[in-house]
Amino acid sequence: MGLRTILAIGLPAFPHNVLLVSTATTSSSRTGTTAIGPAPFAARAAITRTAAGIGLYAGAFGITFGALAARSGLSLTQAVALSAVMYTGASQFALVGVLAAGGSHLAGLSAALLLGLRNAFYGVPVTRILRPRGWRRMWTAHFVVDESTAMAVAQPAPRAGRYAFWATGITLYALWTLGTVAGALIGGGIDTSALGLDAAAPAIFLALLWPQLSRERARAVALGAAVVVLGLIPFAPAGLPIIAAAAVAILAGLLPARWHHETQCQ
Amino acid sequence: MITVWATVLVASLGCYGLKLAGVSLPQSVLNHPRVQRTAGLLPVAMLTALVVTDLFDANGRYTADWPTLAGVGAGAVALRFGRSPVVVFLLAIATTAAARLVS
Numbered sequence: 627m628g629l630r631t632i633l634a635i636g637l638p639a640f641p642h643n644v645l646l647v648s649t650a651t652t653s654s655s656r657t658g659t660t661a662i663g664p665a666p667f668a669a670r671a672a673i674t675r676t677a678a679g680i681g682l683y684a685g686a687f688g689i690t691f692g693a694l695a696a697r698s699g700l701s702l703t704q705a706v707a708l709s710a711v712m713y714t715g716a717s718q719f720a721l722v723g724v725l726a727a728g729g730s731h732l733a734g735l736s737a738a739l740l741l742g743l744r745n746a747f748y749g750v751p752v753t754r755i756l757r758p759r760g761w762r763r764m765w766t767a768h769f770v771v772d773e774s775t776a777m778a779v780a781q782p783a784p785r786a787g788r789y790a791f792w793a794t795g796i797t798l799y800a801l802w803t804l805g806t807v808a809g810a811l812i813g814g815g816i817d818t819s820a821l822g823l824d825a826a827a828p829a830i831f832l833a834l835l836w837p838q839l840s841r842e843r844a845r846a847v848a849l850g851a852a853v854v855v856l857g858l859i860p861f862a863p864a865g866l867p868i869i870a871a872a873a874v875a876i877l878a879g880l881l882p883a884r885w886h887h888e889t890q891c892q
Numbered sequence: 893m894i895t896v897w898a899t900v901l902v903a904s905l906g907c908y909g910l911k912l913a914g915v916s917l918p919q920s921v922l923n924h925p926r927v928q929r930t931a932g933l934l935p936v937a938m939l940t941a942l943v944v945t946d947l948f949d950a951n952g953r954y955t956a957d958w959p960t961l962a963g964v965g966a967g968a969v970a971l972r973f974g975r976s977p978v979v980v981f982l983l984a985i986a987t988t989a990a991a992r993l994v995s
Contacts, residue, residue: 679978686985704900712904714911716942721903727951731899735906742907744938749914751931754922758915767912772942776935822988825963828946829984832967833977835939844936851937855944860952867949871941872934879930 669786673777673793680773681797683830688805689816690823691718695806696813698726709806713799714771715827717741720864740865747872748775755779755787769795776834843878850874959995963988 688709695705700722708718717738724734748770755778758766774795781787809816818824838844851871858867921927947961948954967984975983 676977679976679981682978683981686981700896700900704896707900708904711901712907714907717903717907721899723951725896725899731895735899735903738903739906739910742910745907746910746914747934747938749911749917750922750927750934753915753917754928754931756915763915764912767915768908770911770914772935772939776939779932779935820989820992822959822963822985822990822992824957825960825967825984825988826981828943828960828964829967829980830977831939831942831946832964833971833980835936835943836971838932838936844933847933847936848940851940852944855941856948859945859949859954862952864949864951867945868938868941871937875933875937876930878933879926 669781669783670789673781673786673790676777677790677793677797680777680794680830681801683826684773684798685801685805685808686823687715687826687830688802689809689812690805690818690826691715691722691802692806692809692811693813693816693818694719694726694809695722696810698722700725700810702807702810705806705810706803709803712738712742713768713802714742714745715802716772716865716868724864737864740863741868743865743869744772744872745770747875748772751775751779752791755781755784756791769799771795771798772831773798773834776838780834780837847875847878850878959988959991962991 691709692705695708695718696702700708708721712718712721720737720741721734724737725731749767752766752770752775756766769791774791777794778787778791781790809818835848839848851874854870854874855867858870862870943964947964948956963984963986966987967980970980970983
């Protein structure tokens with residue numbers, strides 16, 4: 627389908643679609659095919675829209691993080707350094723949470739690393755889809771987070787997966803960091819729980835999880851992971867239940883191929 | 893102040909190192925069928941784990957914050973009707989904020 631057809635179809639019903647399509651086109655012509663391969667236009671517009679939505683959430687959630695960091699006694703530079711360099715939300719919240727509660731720096735550090743360990747697991751699907759080589763690995767690694775991985779995995783074709791990874795990873799990075807700056811500047815002046823922002827992260831994670839639950843084996847893994855995590859909450863330190871959930875996925879992956887084939891076809 | 897900076901930097905570089913280790917797996921490992929099957933399931937398991945801990949884990953104790961649950965529940969209904977993540981996000985925070993006002 628050509629661009630003209632999309633314009634003709636898209637313009638009357640969804641004027642904003644066209645804007646997003648044209649943005650996607652210019653960005654791809656500027657960057658060439660180095661990181662973002664040509665993906666079908668229809669898929670590209672849908673991915674861009676979703677990535678923009680995730681960016682909005684990232685900005686709002688970044689404000690929550692920045693405000694918490696400021697209340698925990700971190701300076702603006704320290705809060706922004708966490709978002710820009712660490713760039714993995716759950717670890718950042720864990721570190722700042724431990725420091726705010728008066729916990730030791732070592733406890734904060736280990737909670738952050740334990741939660742960050744899941745990003746190493748994400749390397750498996752990300753490397754399969756993006757196939758980064760040489761120095762590109764160092765650049766790609768920085769953008770491996772929950773949202774970019776989930777968006778990449780959700781695409782049926784590797785090209786769309788690559789586009790989804792970069793569109794989501796970069797949008798999220800920019801707005802998460804900007805949100806952190808705003809939140810750290812406002813500091814105690816904002817009541818993020820009154821704004822309902824504590825529902826933001828679980829709602830977005832659920833939205834990213836949702837399309838993948840159409841596969842029966844994924845539903846089984848999700849159920850198993852939920853049971854394991856609920857069982858471990860009172861016993862394991864922060865971050866460990868999430869790593870234990872990875873074991874459920876690995877166990878399911880070890881099951882014979884026939885089981886996977888059968889459940890996938892349903 | 894210096895120890896805060898040291899913790900921030902060590903934790904940040906450590907988290908980056910974990911990401912880098914993940915994308916540096918050799919091709920022979922990635923091409924293994926079992927690894928390929930596991931790849932798509934890892935985000936499913938970990939997103940589920942994040943949702944469960946966000947909703948029910950308060951530093952190692954069970955918790956249930958009704959406004960948050962109501963917000964995420966509203967988000968789930970929106971997902972059931974095929975809405976996009978941005979709609980889910982806005983509906984979830986609006987519902988939670990409204991539930992906090994009345995409770």
